[in-house]
Amino acid sequence: HRDVRQKVQLAIAQAFGISASSLYLTKPTFFSRINSTEARTAHDEYWHAHVDKVTYGSFDYTSLLYLSDYLDDFGGGRFVFMEEGANKTVEPRAGRVSFFTSGSENLHRVERVHWGTRYAVTIAFTCNPDHSIADPAFT
Numbered sequence: 001h002r003d004v005r006q007k008v009q010l011a012i013a014q015a016f017g018i019s020a021s022s023l024y025l026t027k028p029t030f031f032s033r034i035n036s037t038e039a040r041t042a043h044d045e046y047w048h049a050h051v052d053k054v055t056y057g058s059f060d061y062t063s064l065l066y067l068s069d070y071l072d073d074f075g076g077g078r079f080v081f082m083e084e085g086a087n088k089t090v091e092p093r094a095g096r097v098s099f100f101t102s103g104s105e106n107l108h109r110v111e112r113v114h115w116g117t118r119y120a121v122t123i124a125f126t127c128n129p130d131h132s133i134a135d136p137a138f139t
């Protein structure tokens with residue numbers, strides 16, 4: 001997780017022309033496993049359009065690392081940036097990373113997964129050191 005976090009942190013810094021040392025890992029950082037089973041709580045309803053900054057508070061930059069392939073491992077489940085007149089879609093592919101600023105400029109949703117299982121890792125960064133967390137330890 002730390003190695004991936006470091007690579008993504010550098011890529012975001014480079015892409016946005018900021019210093020990697022001004023980015024801090026923030027919470028929550030999580031694996032997601034989505035299949036077609038009905039959501040049990042509103043928190044599980046990933047397909048609603050949302051803004052990460054609103055949902056998660058401390059996020060300034062959101063990244064997603066996909067661990068399975070759209071159409072090979074699952075159907076549906078594409079990531080959609082919702083823009084007036086022109087939605088932009090990211091097709092998950094194992095090893096593909098996407099990242100974006102977490103504010104209202106990047107309203108998005110994930111299509112419902114119709115079959116199979118979609119795996120991804122969310123790693124987000126804050127510019128506020130008070131909101132930083134240590135790399136997670138897995139036991």
Ligand SMILES: *[C@@H]1O[C@H](CO)[C@@H](O)[C@H](O)[C@H]1NC(C)=O
Nearest residue numbers: 033034035036037115116117
């Ligand atoms: C989806 O995943 C849950 C949790 O692992 C499992 O209980 C359920 O049977 C799965 N549903 C399908 C359709 O594979």
Ligand SMILES: *[C@@H]1O[C@H](CO)[C@@H](O)[C@H](O)[C@H]1NC(C)=O
Nearest residue numbers: 080082083084085086087109
């Ligand atoms: C964008 O996606 C939203 C939600 O899925 C949909 O209602 C809308 O029609 C789409 N707009 C375009 C231009 O595809």
